[in-house]
Amino acid sequence: SGAPNYSEEMDYTITGIEAGAGVVSSAQSAVEEYDSLNGWEVSTSSSGAMAQELTSAYENEEPIVVTGWTPHWKFAKFELKYLEDPKEVFGGEEEIKTMVRKGLEEDMPNAHKILDQFEWETGDMEKVMLEISEEGSSPEEAAKNWVESNSDKVEAWTKGAEKVDGKEIELVYVNWDSEIASTNVIGHVLQQQGFDVTMTALDNGPMWESVASGEADGMVAAWLPGTHGSQYEDHKDDLVDLGANLTGAKIGLVVPKYMDVDSIEDLQP
Numbered sequence: 001s002g003a004p005n006y007s008e009e010m011d012y013t014i015t016g017i018e019a020g021a022g023v024v025s026s027a028q029s030a031v032e033e034y035d036s037l038n039g040w041e042v043s044t045s046s047s048g049a050m051a052q053e054l055t056s057a058y059e060n061e062e063p064i065v066v067t068g069w070t071p072h073w074k075f076a077k078f079e080l081k082y083l084e085d086p087k088e089v090f091g092g093e094e095e096i097k098t099m100v101r102k103g104l105e106e107d108m109p110n111a112h113k114i115l116d117q118f119e120w121e122t123g124d125m126e127k128v129m130l131e132i133s134e135e136g137s138s139p140e141e142a143a144k145n146w147v148e149s150n151s152d153k154v155e156a157w158t159k160g161a162e163k164v165d166g167k168e169i170e171l172v173y174v175n176w177d178s179e180i181a182s183t184n185v186i187g188h189v190l191q192q193q194g195f196d197v198t199m200t201a202l203d204n205g206p207m208w209e210s211v212a213s214g215e216a217d218g219m220v221a222a223w224l225p226g227t228h229g230s231q232y233e234d235h236k237d238d239l240v241d242l243g244a245n246l247t248g249a250k251i252g253l254v255v256p257k258y259m260d261v262d263s264i265e266d267l268q269p
């Protein structure tokens, strides 16, 4: 194609996030499957570092390819696009699902009910993420504000659940902006219901393992069917799947709109 060759300027590097993230392994598969990415690498660091690199590239109108996902505040802050993925390495639409440990329903029926009834929309999650990224609110504060202005949704999640008196519950998550938002929101709701909530940030693999082993009580961060497909396969017999808490999620390679490339195939080896 006649697309400009940005590869050298980007040092043949896709700016990734945490090494254990599904979107990073998909990007590594893309490097293997697309001739256009021959000789490329996926750098790994953290979601925060990726966002900083994206911000500084964007401010300087420099080319950058990041491992991206929706919902995420970056699409509200910057003009970005997903690169077309004709080989479908990144899969299609994803759901974010809630997984809890076996026995939670018997041990903590009220927490189980709330986690089971938890569901919201992309716009809800983005609101929490934007308050954190743009206004500098703490995750706790942004979650509290969202809960206060969305009592109709919160009432539906807590319907039929009785309040408890300080029962301990541990939720696990990964420090991805989307999961910081969701975990803090459901954590705040559980706190209001009287639970003593611990939210523990782990890497992706340990997050799945801790719920499967029963060490942690649950998580709201399972991206399926693609992104965490291998973790789900490994642990599905030891988990209780409470279904989607959000639909219409997506992962892929994301670039600023000022870059004159539309497809992964427009990048150059």
Ligand code: PBE
Binding pocket: 017, 020, 021, 022, 023, 024, 068, 069, 176, 178, 179, 204, 223, 227, 228, 251
């Ligand atoms: N993410 C956000 C995760 C799932 C949630 C897309 C960065 C991942 O790639 O594993």
